[in-house]
Amino acid sequence: MTKDEYVNHEFVAQFIDWMSEKLDDETFAHAYTMRKWNRHWSCGSLFDAYKNYYWPHGGVKALGVAAGHTFESNAEALEALQKGLVDALLAGDDKRACELMCALMAWGGVQAGNVSWLTANEAGLAALVAKTRDALNAGDAQDLRFNSGMSKAYSLVCNEFVIYDSRVAAALGMAIVKFCVERKLESVPAELQFPWAPAKSAKNAVNPPVRDPRQGRFDFLRLGGGRLYAAWNLRASWLLSTMAKRLAGGASGFAGIESDARRLRALEAALFMIGYDLGRDGGATGNGGNNVPEPRPPVQVIRGNDDSDWVECFTPSHGNRFEYRIEDHQIAINGPLNFNHDLIDRTLTNLFVHFGQSPFSLANNAVNVPAGTEQMGLGVAYVQAGGNNAPNTSKLAAILQDLDVFEPCFDRPGPGRHWTLNLEALGLVDGKVNIRPWLNEYRKDE
Structure with a gap:
């Protein structure tokens, strides 16, 4: 047409x-x-x-x-x-x-x-x-x-x-x-x-x-x-x-x-x-209308719709698709993995202490991190904070980038993806990170 x-x-x-x-x-x-x-x-x-x-x-x-x-x-x-x-x-x-x-x-x-x-x-x-x-x-x-x-x-x-x-x-x-x-x-x-x-x-x-x-x-x-x-x-x-x-x-x-x-x-x-909020009557009454609203019919879905609050995401290096959502005490992955807020706070504190606002990389090689030969970066900071399996940070990096905690570097100082920390997001108190207030903003109605 x-x-x-x-x-x-x-x-x-x-x-x-x-x-x-x-x-x-x-x-x-x-x-x-x-x-x-x-x-x-x-x-x-x-x-x-x-x-x-x-x-x-x-x-x-x-x-x-x-x-x-x-x-x-x-x-x-x-x-x-x-x-x-x-x-x-x-x-x-x-x-x-x-x-x-x-x-x-x-x-x-x-x-x-x-x-x-x-x-x-x-x-x-x-x-x-x-x-x-x-x-x-x-x-x-x-x-x-x-x-x-x-x-x-x-x-x-x-x-x-x-x-x-x-x-x-x-x-x-x-x-x-x-x-x-x-x-x-x-x-x-x-x-x-x-x-x-x-x-x-x-x-x-x-x-x-x-x-x-x-x-x-x-x-x-x-x-x-x-x-x-x-x-x-x-x-x-x-x-x-x-x-x-x-x-x-x-x-x-x-x-x-x-x-x-x-x-x-x-x-x-x-x-x-x-369109921010039509109200319980769909805008039919009260605000400029004079029609009595009727009950809403059952929902018909075109396709690809999901009533849940899972968010689509993609890992930075390989573009692997996964889903996450922000919960009260953790960021959950649609699967067995999750990142509790305390672990995220400790990881980000390590990054802040080491890099401040300088760029850092993923640095999450499955062999080099346990061997102690990997350069400092997200994977190393995560393991030092008590996290298991450094490659999991590929998903954490994608999530924190989505949530504006990590700001992507487009003029990269080295190979691979690099980010800087958004200090406004960290909720710093005496040099320690508290990410909860920032995450809560993402759970408010848009």
Whole structure:
């Protein structure tokens, strides 16, 4: 299906018309509390949601971009990353492409499951991303690695491509339900069945954000990875980019945004803000709606979905896939291995004492570490801290890199992977590490 075929489909065209007329009225009035920052947020319209955009982001060291939280500061960070990444792809520079994509994952708070994959697949990364970009620009959703993090990457290098994450999906689904109710449709048209995904919350979290837009007969599939994710990301991009262009010169507040690209980013940002938490009624009542919600239907899964809180990860040297999750007293591996927090603290203390903020390597050879002939590095520090089997640290390194405790070195002082310690993550007290507060931040609702 081409873009023109999709946006001119009967129900898609009707939805674009309907939503374009609702951008500045109370149809999308909404409110909630951001759990992570204990911050109340509200909007009186979709345009108001854009004006009230809030996403705290760190600075981008690789590009000299400062930290911020407004739409403008985030747009500046993304535009700098976009220019750098486009240049890296043009030059075929794998190292620079990997560095900037890792920085992008940090901007979006989606390092887990992505940074380890990117660094494990650095060789040939620029060509792979460029090939995927060209396919998506041609409307071809290839069978490729695709998730919320990679959606962010392709939004920078593809034409008119939006970030399609669980928040954008939730708000778009909520809008489609409102459209279906108003038009008295019996079900969600197939062309508008944008899949949804739950918020990433701590195991057994109390009152996590709701991102399930389904109401009674208005059903949506659950979002999985790969080709189908890419296909629906394309459709979301076609739909919203058509709307963004149509708004130019119109009466909506969005018309005051001069460029089509920035206007598209503003629409995406507005949906992102509304979609943080739809509430127990899916946004159907209370906040701008007047429809009595119906029970949600049973979940239908596209594929590749997992309701658990296991996170996909990849070892740094060989790219071996495994899964982990953060628990109260340990980081568990989906298998017999786990790393208790005390052992991690002792290992990191050893690294800090020896390296400070200087780079260190994996140094976890199964023969050399027990023999005492291995250079100092993660494997040696782990065994000195009481750990068994130094090669287990291949997984520990990938996890701690995912969690921003280890910062990857792209200008390596020697062969193999190298990292530096993120001192902010260590929770240092009298030279000793306490990693628990940092890990707890990763268990909060996003």
